[in-house]
């Protein structure tokens with residue numbers, strides 16, 4: 001499938017060339033065998049069959065993503081979807097952020113055509129799930145654009161979008177425009193569009209790269225440069241979008257406060273002060289849970 005997707009634009013241009021050739025020959029024996037189909041008709045039929053195959057693969061992918069969404073409901077992990085053009089470095093970046101060696105970045109079109117989810121740690125030890133997505137492609141046949149968008153549908157359910165750009169690519173500016181226009185057509189919720197993190201990848205290929213745009217991060221996924229800053233930015237946006245807070249709470253160890261926090265929030269760190277019988281607890285807690293905590297333990 002990977003090959004066939006990448007092949008389509010190629011086949012198209014080949015088809016065009018052959019049509020031009022045939023025209024030059026000026027008619028004549030254009031019919032093949034007894035089928036009554038011209039060469040071009042045969043080729044167009046083959047192309048169509050190929051597109052059908054890709055379409056069904058995209059559909060399968062879409063169903064899988066659906067499954068992923070329903071499975072996730074049971075878990076509390078925030079999701080960051082990583083998107084961008086094919087070959088821009090999405091898989092490499094996720095691999096670098098999560099230390100997952102099972103991921104295979106490849107220098108070819110559509111290296112990633114499956115749902116891939118990997119867990120990564122943020123600076124405060126919060127866990128985030130990075131979702132790898134199918135790469136954008138400029139010459140995607142018109143008929144496939146909808147199916148392509150459909151496989152991306154699920155990014156609407158993430159907590160954060162990370163847009164990766166290959167800034168060493170000659171078409172990088174057009175690519176960004178295309179990505180934004182596809183997202184716009186998909187009616188991605190405003191909160192996701194405005195919190196989207198734009199990452200300029202492959203800065204190792206450019207001498208002294210300076211981000212020309214504000215609110216963007218320059219990184220090299222390959223050389224693992226700029227990842228600390230990126231993790232911080234991801235955490236800040238996730239905390240923002242999920243309505244969770246990272247707090248240092250002082251608890252009295254003679255009360256059930258600490259066990260309450262273990263149950264209702266995510267305890268990151270506990271510093272016990274034995275002399276005072278207290279502890280400072282770093283927690284990630286939703287606004288609602290913190291409200292309950294205050295109600296239960298700090299009285300009226």
Ligand SMILES: Nc1nc2c(ncn2[C@@H]2O[C@H](COP(=O)(O)OP(=O)(O)OP(=O)(O)O)[C@@H](O)[C@H]2O)c(=O)[nH]1
Pocket residue numbers: 084085086087088089090091092093104105106107108109110111112113133134135136201202203204205219220221222223
């Ligand atoms: N020089 C350089 N190359 C990179 C960097 N990041 C990724 N690459 C290379 O770019 C190629 C594509 O990387 P992938 O991570 O597979 O790209 P992708 O965005 O996942 O591509 P698709 O899965 O096809 O959508 C690989 O050869 C990577 O090694 C980088 O920061 N610098």
Ligand SMILES: [Mg+2]
Pocket residue numbers: 090091092105111112132
């Ligand atoms: Mg990939």
